[in-house]
Amino acid sequence: MESNLNKGYEPHDVERKWYRTWEANGFFRADESSVKPHYSIVIPPPNVTGVLHMGHALNNTLQDILCRWKRMCGCEVLWMPGTDHAGIATQNVVEKQLAAEGSDRHAIGRDAFIDRVWQWRSESGGQIIQQLKRLGASCDWERERFTMDEGLSKAVREVFVRLYEDGLIYRDNRLINWCPRCHTALSDLEVEHEDKRGHLWHLRYPVVGSDRFLVVATTRPETMLADTAVAVNPEDERYADLVGKKVLLPLVGREIPIIADSYVDKEFGTGALKITPAHDVNDFDVAKRHDLPLINVLDTSGNINENGGSYCGQERYEARANVVADLEMQGLLEKIVDHQNAVGECYRCRTAIEPYLSLQWYVKVGPLAETAIKAVQDGHTRIVPQQWEKTYFDWMFNLQDWCISRQIWWGHRIPVWYCEDCSELTVSREDATSCSHCGSKDIQQDTDVLDTWFSSALWPFSTMGWPEQSATLEKFYPTSCLVTGFDILFFWVARMMMMGLKFMDDVPFRDVYIHALVRDAQGQKMSKSKGNVIDPLHVIDEFGADAFRFTLASFAAMGRDIKLSTERIAGYKAFANKLWNASRFTLMNLEGFDPAAIELDQLELSDADRWILTRLAETIDQTRQTLEGYKFNETASTLYAFTWHSFCDWYIELAKDALYGDDPQARHRVQCVLFTVLEQLLRLLHPIMPFITEEIWQALPGSRTSASIMQATYPDGAELPIDRAGAERMELVMDVVRAIRNVRGEMDVPPGKQIAAVLDCKTAAAVAVLQAGAMAIRQLGKVGELNIGVGIARPEQAATQVAGEVEILLPLAGLVDLAEEEKRLEKEIAKVQKDVDLFSKKLANEKFVANAPAEILEKDRGKLKDAEEKLAVLRESLDKIRALK
RNA sequence: GGGCGAAUAGCUCAGCUGGGAGAGCAUCGGCCUUACAAGCCGAGGGUCACAGGUUCGAGCCCUGUUUCGCCCACCA
Numbered sequence: 001m002e003s004n005l006n007k008g009y010e011p012h013d014v015e016r017k018w019y020r021t022w023e024a025n026g027f028f029r030a031d032e033s034s035v036k037p038h039y040s041i042v043i044p045p046p047n048v049t050g051v052l053h054m055g056h057a058l059n060n061t062l063q064d065i066l067c068r069w070k071r072m073c074g075c076e077v078l079w080m081p082g083t084d085h086a087g088i089a090t091q092n093v094v095e096k097q098l099a100a101e102g103s104d105r106h107a108i109g110r111d112a113f114i115d116r117v118w119q120w121r122s123e124s125g126g127q128i129i130q131q132l133k134r135l136g137a138s139c140d141w142e143r144e145r146f147t148m149d150e151g152l153s154k155a156v157r158e159v160f161v162r163l164y165e166d167g168l169i170y171r172d173n174r175l176i177n178w179c180p181r182c183h184t185a186l187s188d189l190e191v192e193h194e195d196k197r198g199h200l201w202h203l204r205y206p207v208v209g210s211d212r213f214l215v216v217a218t219t220r221p222e223t224m225l226a227d228t229a230v231a232v233n234p235e236d237e238r239y240a241d242l243v244g245k246k247v248l249l250p251l252v253g254r255e256i257p258i259i260a261d262s263y264v265d266k267e268f269g270t271g272a273l274k275i276t277p278a279h280d281v282n283d284f285d286v287a288k289r290h291d292l293p294l295i296n297v298l299d300t301s302g303n304i305n306e307n308g309g310s311y312c313g314q315e316r317y318e319a320r321a322n323v324v325a326d327l328e329m330q331g332l333l334e335k336i337v338d339h340q341n342a343v344g345e346c347y348r349c350r351t352a353i354e355p356y357l358s359l360q361w362y363v364k365v366g367p368l369a370e371t372a373i374k375a376v377q378d379g380h381t382r383i384v385p386q387q388w389e390k391t392y393f394d395w396m397f398n399l400q401d402w403c404i405s406r407q408i409w410w411g412h413r414i415p416v417w418y419c420e421d422c423s424e425l426t427v428s429r430e431d432a433t434s435c436s437h438c439g440s441k442d443i444q445q446d447t448d449v450l451d452t453w454f455s456s457a458l459w460p461f462s463t464m465g466w467p468e469q470s471a472t473l474e475k476f477y478p479t480s481c482l483v484t485g486f487d488i489l490f491f492w493v494a495r496m497m498m499m500g501l502k503f504m505d506d507v508p509f510r511d512v513y514i515h516a517l518v519r520d521a522q523g524q525k526m527s528k529s530k531g532n533v534i535d536p537l538h539v540i541d542e543f544g545a546d547a548f549r550f551t552l553a554s555f556a557a558m559g560r561d562i563k564l565s566t567e568r569i570a571g572y573k574a575f576a577n578k579l580w581n582a583s584r585f586t587l588m589n590l591e592g593f594d595p596a597a598i599e600l601d602q603l604e605l606s607d608a609d610r611w612i613l614t615r616l617a618e619t620i621d622q623t624r625q626t627l628e629g630y631k632f633n634e635t636a637s638t639l640y641a642f643t644w645h646s647f648c649d650w651y652i653e654l655a656k657d658a659l660y661g662d663d664p665q666a667r668h669r670v671q672c673v674l675f676t677v678l679e680q681l682l683r684l685l686h687p688i689m690p691f692i693t694e695e696i697w698q699a700l701p702g703s704r705t706s707a708s709i710m711q712a713t714y715p716d717g718a719e720l721p722i723d724r725a726g727a728e729r730m731e732l733v734m735d736v737v738r739a740i741r742n743v744r745g746e747m748d749v750p751p752g753k754q755i756a757a758v759l760d761c762k763t764a765a766a767v768a769v770l771q772a773g774a775m776a777i778r779q780l781g782k783v784g785e786l787n788i789g790v791g792i793a794r795p796e797q798a799a800t801q802v803a804g805e806v807e808i809l810l811p812l813a814g815l816v817d818l819a820e821e822e823k824r825l826e827k828e829i830a831k832v833q834k835d836v837d838l839f840s841k842k843l844a845n846e847k848f849v850a851n852a853p854a855e856i857l858e859k860d861r862g863k864l865k866d867a868e869e870k871l872a873v874l875r876e877s878l879d880k881i882r883a884l885k
Numbered sequence: 886g887g888g889c890g891a892a893u894a895g896c897u898c899a900g901c902u903g904g905g906a907g908a909g910c911a912u913c914g915g916c917c918u919u920a921c922a923a924g925c926c927g928a929g930g931g932u933c934a935c936a937g938g939u940u941c942g943a944g945c946c947c948u949g950u951u952u953c954g955c956c957c958a959c960c961a
Contacts, residue, residue: 585920745927847941
């Protein structure tokens with residue numbers, strides 16, 4: 001016997017070979033002129049600086065499963081790939097390069113720096129795209145986009161100008177989040193808060209014209225240099241007499257007023273709050289109410305500036321230490337209390353951010369959010385799992401205006417020009433050469449760039465050619481589904497919703513499927529610093545892409561984090577190997593077989609055939625349903641169970657008799673069924689395991705209607721003969737086999753040893769079923785002499801088991817001793833007795849009988865009857881054994 | 886401070902609109918049976934976190950408690 005397949009499955013060459021073939025033949029290509037129904041997904045564009053991590057692997061595996069499945073279902077599928085220019089992250093990478101060369105971006109200048117970034121991108125950017133290919137991602141790579149592409153830049157300009165014209169973009173001078181290391185403003189979302197142990201310093205401010213002190217509590221003593229007032233709660237009797245007076249600000253010598261404002265919490269600290277309007281958001285608001293001056297004591301690097309007097313030039317934490325020391329020396333430090341509070345950090349470099357007063361551009365999100373909320377409320381976009389809707393709404397309802405300007409160089413430059421002559425703004429889709437107000441040529445473009453997420457927000461339509469009314473948009477917008485992790489629900493999903501609705505007048509996607517985050521086996525977030533990162537590429541090397549994908553799919557239950565372990569992946573590698581070997585077996589036995597001759601309805605199918613075909617039909621049904629509902633883990637386990645436990649464990653074993661026998665008709669019949677089941681199974685598995693299924697599918701005999709399994713149709717079970725009665729008959733045969741195996745196993749009968757069996761049936765129908773299945777019983781139960789009948793002659797000493805209406809009697813002679821069988825029976829009886837007790841108690845309950853649905857009652861009555869009958873048989877058998885002892 | 890989620894076998898997790906607790910791995914026993922030892926056959930293992938409640942019936946629904954995890958938030 002031979003087959004074209006190697007003995008064990010070796011993924012590497014197979015993966016490389018088929019991926020190349022698919023790509024070279026354009027199988028990933030989407031055709032906008034197709035008349036087929038559309039299915040489209042835009043990839044969450046990974047950062048151009050990115051390397052494939054587990055999050056990407058999961059995210060893209062799920063997308064690929066959907067895309068391959070929908071393609072096979074007859075859809076015209078567009079999976080739009082690309083990368084994100086990742087402003088700050090990418091700029092940081094290139095700045096590090098420059099630093100290594102002893103240079104920096106200011107030394108080489110803006111234009112040269114931008115050139116360097118592009119150079120970096122062409123050399124080492126986008127390696128993640130190659131890595132996605134190793135995963136098997138079937139993106140339409142010919143359409144690959146980059147958020148800094150010309151087309152996408154045009155879209156960005158268009159959106160900026162239109163939002164400006166609609167009054168939804170404005171410039172304002174406010175306290176923003178400033179990163180002193182990146183030297184840029186950040187949106188609220190880009191600031192991460194982490195609780196840290198710190199201190200609360202109690203400082204004494206001398207009250208002018210008295211010998212009293214007003215004690216303020218602060219977490220940031222160095223900012224006292226910029227205090228312009230001290231505030232107390234108007235209800236606070238302790239300080240009522242001080243309101244309107246002044247304190248002398250220590251170290252600085254400035255007199256500042258004591259004011260009353262209800263913002264101050266009497267209970268916190270001392271109840272007196274130093275007001276530092278230029279360095280605290282709340283203080284800023286208080287200052288506005290009381291018309292207080294703003295004093296900024298920090299520069300853009302977080303050092304004290306010239307307003308900080310003698311502390312000028314000191315780094316902020318250095319200044320803090322010095323301020324505290326100086327106050328202490330002057331007896332103005334009352335005490336230091338331990339205190340925990342949340343410090344805002346830059347999400348890119350973890351530097352503590354400063355609230356910093358500056359002029360920035362904002363998007364007014366109110367009106368945009370309103371439509372985005374309504375779209376979800378009205379069901380135009382469905383969030384799956386639905387629990388995330390609440391999070392989405394909560395965030396949308398509390399949205400602050402979005403700060404979109406960044407003081408970095410790498411990104412979409414803000415299309416605004418300032419006139420030196422009339423100081424008006426020119427906001428333009430094209431690069432402006434003159435002021436749109438006075439015509440002056442003396443204009444300067446804004447030096448800032450846009451938040452990276454501004455261009456990402458346009459991704460679903462900018463990648464499809466917008467602002468042109470392209471055929472791609474026509475065919476594929478709105479997209480069918482967005483697959484993403486919840487970590488970017490706010491950053492990205494919410495903003496795409498707003499922009500899509502604003503500019504396309506329709507939601508960007510029908511479904512948003514939110515998947516879990518991947519963690520390590522201990523449930524920790526994977527991170528380089530923790531050293532617990534599992535590299536997807538190593539996993540692919542070691543276990544193969546298919547095993548990896550299957551693992552991810554089977555872990556992708558909704559609403560829970562994924563704890564990934566390599567043990568689990570190894571298990572699915574074994575699964576791939578199992579499929580491989582089952583295929584080898586099938587191919588070995590299909591020599592000279594022509595699948596074109598298969599006509600299932602012309603064959604005299606055995607119960608085993610009916611059973612496996614019916615099981616296949618059920619599997620098809622479940623597979624389609626679970627994929628439709630994004631229940632990837634259920635898809636995986638359905639297919640796993642069918643492949644291993646139905647097809648391999650039973651059907652292949654059952655098939656051997658006919659395959660090795662000398663009845664050509666039986667052989668042909670089994671070949672037809674084997675081929676049918678394997679071929680459809682491969683198609684069912686293909687979305688999850690694209691490589692191995694293609695390799696095997698191509699090795700099948702006969703010719704296919706399509707060149708690749710990718711283009712074959714997804715099974716729908718239409719042509720399968722579903723025969724539940726036949727399947728049930730087979731289940732009885734299987735139960736008998738299991739019962740025989742159980743006794744053999746329990747009594748340690750060597751597997752090689754043949755035994756005799758007597759099957760005493762209650763009905764002639766059962767006899768017929770078992771006679772039809774006699775060969776299976778002999779083969780799988782290793783039974784030699786087999787007698788089947790109603791009220792048949794029974795052996796004197798026998799081990800007894802019961803399967804439905806069949807008593808199974810295995811003559812003990814020479815096999816085991818009576819004591820063994822007695823023990824086994826006692827155990828079995830105890831088990832069945834429990835069932836009898838349970839159901840008789842249940843059915844004795846009048847309320848249960850009165851209230852439970854008839855269907856349940858009937859089921860339970862049947863179960864009780866079965867258990868009682870089984871119990872009687874086993875007891876009788878036990879009595880006999882005891883009598884014989 | 887608000888919100889969300891989790892707690893089920895030794896481990897990792899499924900468990901649908903409430904109807905006799907499941908899988909994989911691990912463990913134990915037996916097998917190199919002509920697709921597969923990356924395998925085959927069998928077995929053991931659970932007070933479904935705790936306390937109440939609703940119900941004929943609760944892992945599932947309700948209330949409270951405990952322990953973890955995450956997200957959001959301008960109390961110095």
